[in-house]
Amino acid sequence: MTAPLPDDHDAVIAVGPGHAAVLAVLHEAAFPPEEQWDEASFIVQLQQPGTVALMAVAGEHATEPVGFVLFRTIFEDCEILTLAVAPYCRRQGIGDLLMRAAMKRAADQGAEHMLLEVETTNLPARTLYDRLGFSAIGLRRHYYHGGGDALVLRRSLGRSLDSTKITGGE
Numbered sequence: 001m002t003a004p005l006p007d008d009h010d011a012v013i014a015v016g017p018g019h020a021a022v023l024a025v026l027h028e029a030a031f032p033p034e035e036q037w038d039e040a041s042f043i044v045q046l047q048q049p050g051t052v053a054l055m056a057v058a059g060e061h062a063t064e065p066v067g068f069v070l071f072r073t074i075f076e077d078c079e080i081l082t083l084a085v086a087p088y089c090r091r092q093g094i095g096d097l098l099m100r101a102a103m104k105r106a107a108d109q110g111a112e113h114m115l116l117e118v119e120t121t122n123l124p125a126r127t128l129y130d131r132l133g134f135s136a137i138g139l140r141r142h143y144y145h146g147g148g149d150a151l152v153l154r155r156s157l158g159r160s161l162d163s164t165k166i167t168g169g170e
Contacts, residue, residue, distance in 0.1 A: 030084035034145035078106035080116035117150040
């Protein structure tokens with residue numbers, strides 16, 4: 001079973017180190033050069049215990065990668081490591097779907113809370129996280145390479161989560 005995206009031919013799939021190059025390309029398109037992760041970084045992250053990548057794929061045969069979320073669950077906490085959506089696919093619900101799928105997967109793995117950082121000036125992302133029920137719990141000054149501050153956000157995973165099925169995995 002797959003998780004539908006805005007188009008019925010789209011899906012969210014679990015991916016592993018074999019998809020690191022694809023994740024790096026998506027990350028490069030979504031982030032400024034100083035914030036981009038390369039293929040080797042994704043391979044290292046995906047080999048860590050508790051780390052999961054979910055990728056949104058689109059198109060008639062659900063083969064075009066359009067976004068992903070990378071997260072790590074350790075005991076009761078889950079941290080979003082990065083979320084990227086291809087620029088031409090933004091504002092279509094893909095980030096929302098990926099986050100809901102990550103919350104469901106993390107809760108299924110036993111996580112009780114999800115944490116993430118978001119740049120204070122990234123209003124579209126902040127709006128998404130607010131809509132998903134995240135609350136600010138802290139501020140990390142000069143967190144980003146360009147000197148931007150990061151809000152630390154948290155959400156309980158005990159609240160109801162959409163039923164999202166994920167396919168695949170490596």
